[in-house]
Amino acid sequence: MILNLIAPLGTTEGLGIWIAAFLTLCIFSFLYKDNPFYKFAEHLFVGVSSGYYISIYYWNTLKPNMIDELVKGFKALGQGNTQKAFGLDESGAVMAEPHLRMLIPLMLGIFILLIFISRKNAWLSRISFAWYIGVASGIAIPTAMSTRVLLQAQGSIRDFCSYNSDCATSAGLDPQVATTALWINAFLLLIGTLSALAYFFFSLPSKGALKVMNKVGIYFLMISFGASFGYTVMARISLLIGRLQFLFYEWLGITIS
Amino acid sequence: MKTKLPVTIAFLTGLFMAFAYFVERDNVAWVRILYEELNQNNIVLAVFVLFLGVGTLLIRHAKKIRDKNSDSIYSWVVIVSTLAVAYIGLFQTTGESIGANENFQWIFNNFQVPLSATMFSLLAFFVASAAYRAFRARNTEATLLLIAAAIVMIGRVPIGSVISDSLSLTGSFSLPAIAEWILDIPNTAAKRAITIGIGLGMTATAIKIIFGIERTYMGSGK
Amino acid sequence: MNIWDKLSSIDRRWIFLAMAIFVSWPVLKPLGLPVTTTKEVESLYSFIEEIEDKKPIILALDYGPSTAPELTPMAKAVMRHAVSKGIPVVGVSLAPDAPGVANDIWKWAEEELGAIPGEDIAYLGYKAGTTNVILQMGQGISKAFPKDYYGNNTDDLEIMEGFESLKDASLVLGLEATAIMDLWIQYAGDQMGVPVAGGMTAVSAPEAYVFYQSGQIVGLMGGMKGGAEYELLVGAPGNAVQGMDAQSLGHIVIIVFIIFGNLGFFLGKKGQDVSRLKSLRGDQK
Numbered sequence: 058m059i060l061n062l063i064a065p066l067g068t069t070e071g072l073g074i075w076i077a078a079f080l081t082l083c084i085f086s087f088l089y090k091d092n093p094f095y096k097f098a099e100h101l102f103v104g105v106s107s108g109y110y111i112s113i114y115y116w117n118t119l120k121p122n123m124i125d126e127l128v129k130g131f132k133a134l135g136q137g138n139t140q141k142a143f144g145l146d147e148s149g150a151v152m153a154e155p156h157l158r159m160l161i162p163l164m165l166g167i168f169i170l171l172i173f174i175s176r177k178n179a180w181l182s183r184i185s186f187a188w189y190i191g192v193a194s195g196i197a198i199p200t201a202m203s204t205r206v207l208l209q210a211q212g213s214i215r216d217f218c219s220y221n222s223d224c225a226t227s228a229g230l231d232p233q234v235a236t237t238a239l240w241i242n243a244f245l246l247l248i249g250t251l252s253a254l255a256y257f258f259f260s261l262p263s264k265g266a267l268k269v270m271n272k273v274g275i276y277f278l279m280i281s282f283g284a285s286f287g288y289t290v291m292a293r294i295s296l297l298i299g300r301l302q303f304l305f306y307e308w309l310g311i312t313i314s
Numbered sequence: 315m316k317t318k319l320p321v322t323i324a325f326l327t328g329l330f331m332a333f334a335y336f337v338e339r340d341n342v343a344w345v346r347i348l349y350e351e352l353n354q355n356n357i358v359l360a361v362f363v364l365f366l367g368v369g370t371l372l373i374r375h376a377k378k379i380r381d382k383n384s385d386s387i388y389s390w391v392v393i394v395s396t397l398a399v400a401y402i403g404l405f406q407t408t409g410e411s412i413g414a415n416e417n418f419q420w421i422f423n424n425f426q427v428p429l430s431a432t433m434f435s436l437l438a439f440f441v442a443s444a445a446y447r448a449f450r451a452r453n454t455e456a457t458l459l460l461i462a463a464a465i466v467m468i469g470r471v472p473i474g475s476v477i478s479d480s481l482s483l484t485g486s487f488s489l490p491a492i493a494e495w496i497l498d499i500p501n502t503a504a505k506r507a508i509t510i511g512i513g514l515g516m517t518a519t520a521i522k523i524i525f526g527i528e529r530t531y532m533g534s535g536k
Numbered sequence: 537m538n539i540w541d542k543l544s545s546i547d548r549r550w551i552f553l554a555m556a557i558f559v560s561w562p563v564l565k566p567l568g569l570p571v572t573t574t575k576e577v578e579s580l581y582s583f584i585e586e587i588e589d590k591k592p593i594i595l596a597l598d599y600g601p602s603t604a605p606e607l608t609p610m611a612k613a614v615m616r617h618a619v620s621k622g623i624p625v626v627g628v629s630l631a632p633d634a635p636g637v638a639n640d641i642w643k644w645a646e647e648e649l650g651a652i653p654g655e656d657i658a659y660l661g662y663k664a665g666t667t668n669v670i671l672q673m674g675q676g677i678s679k680a681f682p683k684d685y686y687g688n689n690t691d692d693l694e695i696m697e698g699f700e701s702l703k704d705a706s707l708v709l710g711l712e713a714t715a716i717m718d719l720w721i722q723y724a725g726d727q728m729g730v731p732v733a734g735g736m737t738a739v740s741a742p743e744a745y746v747f748y749q750s751g752q753i754v755g756l757m758g759g760m761k762g763g764a765e766y767e768l769l770v771g772a773p774g775n776a777v778q779g780m781d782a783q784s785l786g787h788i789v790i791i792v793f794i795i796f797g798n799l800g801f802f803l804g805k806k807g808q809d810v811s812r813l814k815s816l817r818g819d820q821k
Contacts, residue, residue: 076425077423080428084428088549088552100389100392103395104393105399106633108401109422111368111404112403113403114364114662114664115403116404116412117635117662118360118361118665123361125682166365170362170366170369183531184320189356190523191324191327191524195327195330195331196668197516197520198517198520198524199335199336201516202517203726204513205509205512208752209509209510211750212749215749230751245500246502246503249504250507251507253504278504279459280459280500281503281742282504284462284500284742285742287467287470288738288742288758289738290445290787291759291783292603293434293437293438294782295605295606295738295760296431296434296605297439298563298605299604300431302563302605303428305563313565353665353672353680357664357680358664360665411686419640426601430601430633431602433602434602439555442551442552443548445793446546446797451802467791468787471780472784473787475572490572497742501742505745
């Protein structure tokens with residue numbers, strides 16, 4: 058471990074590192090107790106993020122996907138080419154470039170912001186939300202079922218097929234030679250899925266076989282939550298390591314020999 | 315009007331997007347163009363939703379300042395920093411690209427990164443404290459949760475192999491192998507049941523929205 | 537208050553201090569614990585290794601600084617692998633705080649890997665609208681991303697030759713801090729038939745195992761450990777491998793405190809009171 062010079066303050070980069078280190082320590086100070094430094098950093102975080110989002114949304118989405126199209130449309134309109142302005146070619150067919158058709162999302166967007174301006178007309182924002190959510194719902198219907206239900210159900214019996222060469226070949230899976238342990242695992246996977254599903258089945262009273270299934274289901278769920286907790290711990294510590302690496306290596310200039 | 319119009323719009327847009335999935339869009343020009351246009355509209359609308367959020371935030375803090383709230387100094391911090399960063403991002407960007415705005419990137423690296431990353435890294439401490447306080451092997455379920463968590467915590471990091479070696483646990487009985495098994499079998503089985511439940515829930519909600527049964531997106535006002 | 541009671545009532549600031557010391561120590565003085573690889577990461581490595589037709593990889597950087605220590609090592613290791621094999625990498629982001637992180641990774645790839653922007657690598661920036669962006673990319677990459685993050689027309693980039701739609705990608709690798717992974721699987725994978733893989737924060741990795749087992753994703757990296765494994769597979773240990781020692785000790789600290797808590801609970805006065813209460817209830821039955 059070698060201690061080099063602490064990041065120099067004189068350069069833009071060095072100043073940046075000092076600011077970052079100060080803000081890092083401001084937030085860590087919360088571990089002792091809530092204090093004005095933490096509160097300052099917390100509010101600065103909200104403000105900087107908001108300013109950052111506004112800029113990124115404008116330059117990365119609003120401008121290239123809407124404003125540039127509108128500018129092209131108005132240019133065409135200025136040249137007297139009304140068809141092109143609205144994204145129609147010479148034969149009147151609709152072109153992929155929407156140009157002034159982007160006035161529709163602009164109008165819907167303004168409806169959303171009416172909430173700030175006019176209480177009387179704020180209901181118009183419902184049109185925009187209905188438009189947005191309607192599209193999102195329509196997109197979800199065909200594929201949510203296949204991705205999350207059908208293919209998952211298929212996954213729960215996939216291994217049984219892989220262990221049978223005929224089935225594997227016809228299903229396009231890699232045939233596998235199964236040991237007893239693998240067969241047990243395949244059964245456990247299926248039983249675990251069914252019993253955990255049974256735990257969420259509320260249409261019948263939990264009696265007899267269903268009660269047993271529920272009990273098994275909750276055991277599987279608990280093991281799974283344990284695994285999730287273990288991984289959550291891993292995630293949080295990784296983030297701490299990231300900050301410590303910054304403080305030690307970049308700010309204090311420590312190099313590991 | 316205030317209810318029927320939005321419900322009709324959700325019905326038409328939703329039905330069209332679901333319909334477009336089943337059509338060879340490359341061969342049917344009007345479906346392809348309308349489909350692309352609706353996608354593009356949503357991409358742009360998402361920006362206005364963000365503006366709505368930021369606007370609400372700023373108004374809330376402006377009210378705090380107006381009311382001379384005891385913490386109004388921090389509201390100044392929010393408003394000034396939002397406007398300052400937005401100014402640098404929007405007005406100091408030359409040409410067509412924010413990617414070339416070095417000041418903006420400098421602000422990101424030295425403000426946004428430490429604030430955001432440290433805020434979340436605090437959770438490392440709180441997760442430790444919470445685990446110490448709440449994790450008790452009170453019954454079978456809690457014990458299973460505790461054991462699974464401990465094995466995954468140790469088995470997924472290098473020290474798991476070291477401990478296994480020192481205890482002569484090898485092959486399928488080593489801690490990394492048991493952790494792997496927990497993730498592959500019981501974890502996958504239970505998470506699969508949850509995933510299937512989510513899938514069914516998503517589909518049902520989407521259908522309810524399209525047919526106007528689910529209307530919470532319209533808010534509570536009349 | 538006996539020793540067991542004391543064990544169950546340690547002030548949380550002592551726990552914080554123990555955590556700070558045991559995580560800092562290996563960051564300053566690495567222990568050199570051995571990192572092993574898992575099949576989920578190996579299968580992603582093999583998949584990229586076997587890409588032959590040089591079709592681009594879509595690297596979806598859908599995360600911000602809050603999860604960068606977990607996901608940036610993955611991004612760098614995969615880019616190192618792809619660039620060394622001459623596979624073009626096109627980056628996109630569906631999370632708004634991602635561009636700042638991605639910009640640094642792209643600059644690193646230029647300097648460290650010698651990747652040529654526009655030819656070997658391109659970063660198209662952030663786009664709002666998540667699902668709609670993925671679907672629009674399926675209709676045409678430039679329809680969703682008319683310009684890249686640096687202001688160039690996307691269609692003019694050399695890397696985009698023959699790469700018109702998302703369906704032309706050899707792989708979508710989602711580096712995800714949120715549920716956007718599910719959307720890539722649902723729309724890019726299942727709907728468009730593009731192979732999808734995940735690099736997930738450890739918080740969301742356990743949920744992704746269901747998609748790995750069902751064959752809906754070709755590989756999975758979970759948390760900093762996943763990044764460390766990929767760094768080892770490409771033979772360039774970096775920040776993630778370096779962090780693994782601290783990760784190990786951090787986990788041990790938590791487990792030790794959980795043991796303290798349980799010892800205090802069962803052997804201390806409070807725990808005995810609870811068990812006495814339970815036995816009384818049992819008597820009444």
